[in-house]
Amino acid sequence: MTTRLRGRWARAAALIALAGGTLAVSAAPATAAPQTxxxxxxxxxxxxxxxxxxxxxxxxxxxxxxxxxxxxxxxxxxxxxxxxxxxxxxxxxxxxxxxxxxxxxxxxxxxxxxxxxxxxxxxxxxxxxxxxxxxxGPGTSSPGEDKPAAGVSRVSGRVRDTGGKAIGGVALAIRDSAGHEFRATSDRGGQFSITPSAGRTIAAGPITVAATMDGYRTARTTVRGKAGSTATVRLTLSAVAAPATTPPSPSPAAAESPVAADGTPEAAPPTLKTVGDEGSSSHLSFILGGLLIAAGLGALALVVMRRRNASDETAAAGGSVADAPTAVLRTVPAARGLPDPYGPVLPGDIPRNGYRG
CATH class of the missing domain: 2.60.40.10 (Immunoglobulins)
Known part of the structure; x- marks a missing residue:
């Protein structure tokens, strides 16, 4: 490789390194931008x-x-x-x-x-x-300490009902021996925990914990907390019994007197007694037969008495009804020269004045 070629490669490597360094420097502020x-x-x-x-x-x-x-x-x-x-x-x-x-x-x-x-x-x-x-506030420990003063490290516990089921959402009030008050709420598992912080110490000694929740009686207990240890609390809430509501029983008068649709009381139905079929039918037939016989005898006696009274009255009048003659009476018109509708008067007829001529 010639010297000129080597120089070209060196210049290319430098440019690549410079470009990479530029990209790296420009990307750093974007990833680490300061907070607003x-x-x-x-x-x-x-x-x-x-x-x-x-x-x-x-x-x-x-x-x-x-x-x-x-x-x-x-x-x-x-x-x-x-x-x-x-x-x-x-x-x-x-x-x-x-x-x-x-x-x-x-x-x-x-x-x-x-x-x-x-x-x-x-x-x-x-x-x-x-x-x-x-x-x-007044009466608290001096502020500015990194660690709380010597006291109870934690107050924790669990809230259950009388059946042993955990109760969540229970309001808890904790009061230590120094009069400091803390509040907490139980979670879904019924557990709660209070820990001290700087300037907020849980004093050693008797610690009172009260638990309240709607539908349950308030539970209260006191435990003794030791410095540097955890005070464990167990609370049991008893449910408030709902008042039993039973419908009032109907009075005897209401039971015996039903009410009609219009609101007026109806007459009470008669009390019926159950009677055996065999004895009742025979007894009823005997009574009906006796009544029919008595009615027939009474009617017969009434007819006889009426006949006897009629005979007595006829005898007193001087004859009987059968002996009375039957006569046909004609009305004779007055002698005015008018024709008689029944014809001329014959011998033996009764004139209109009722006397024979």
Whole structure:
């Protein structure tokens, strides 16, 4: 291979290496682009009510053109300075900001976790970053410790019903010997767990756990927790018995007096007694026969009595009905010269005045 050819190959290799290096360098920022907003530091994570927390954060424009960023600082703490900004950032340009916030009040013996929220609207996109800060109320342990003070490492347990079935969704209230209160909810397997955190210690000694849920009686138990150990709790909930509802029995009057369709009571049907077929039929036939005989004798006696009365009346009148003569009476018209419709009066006829001439 000649010297000229070797020089050409060397120049080609250098160009290839340069191109590869350029591609590698240009690809690196795309894969590791900075966040649009990022909290860099917080002055304190554990504070007392009224203390000031300072936060520093950075805003970066990852777009290809200049944009105006709208920055808002808020969250659970009250922002006092640096709460809002509208910087004009070029492509890839970043800017750092500082803000101050004040911790709110907290109840005695309670520790509240609140977020510091930084929101940025850049172009058509919204970006956020958060940082948790713990506010300790009066009577709590001093803040700022990496580890909790010596106390119970965990309170855990399970909630079941009287049949041994796990109950989920049970509200649990835990109170330690120092008066600190914790709350939890059992999962689908009936299990729950409470662990301490910085500034939120579970004091050793008697720990009272109460479980409440609709449809069950409240269960309460007390266990003794030892420093550095786990306190295990077992709770059993008894279901509240639903009141039994039985329909009222009908009164004797209602049972004996049915109601008609129009609402008026119907007459109660007569009570019938069951009688044997053989004895009842023979007894009924005997009674009917006796009644028929008595009726016939009574009618016969009535006829005889009437005949006898009629005979007595005829004898008293001086004769009998059979002896009375039968006569045909004619009405003779008055002597006015009118023709008699029955013809001339014959000897033996009765004139119209009722006397013979």
């Amino acid at each position: 907003v990022r909290i860099l530091s917080v002055s304190a994570e554990n504070v007392k009510p009224g203390e000031t927390v300072r936060v520093r954060f950075r805003v970066t424009n990852n777009g290809s053109g200049a944009e105006t960023a709208i920055v808002v600082v808020g969250g659970g703490l009250r922002c006092t300075t640096g709460c809002r900004a509208e910087p004009n950032l070029g492509p890839g340009q970043s800017q750092t900001f500082d803000a101050a916030l004040v911790a709110p009040d907290a109840h005695p013996g309670e520790t509240t976790g609140l977020n510091i929220s930084i929101g940025v609207r850049l172009g058509e996109q919204n970006s956020f970053d958060y940082k948790m800060v713990y506010v300790h």
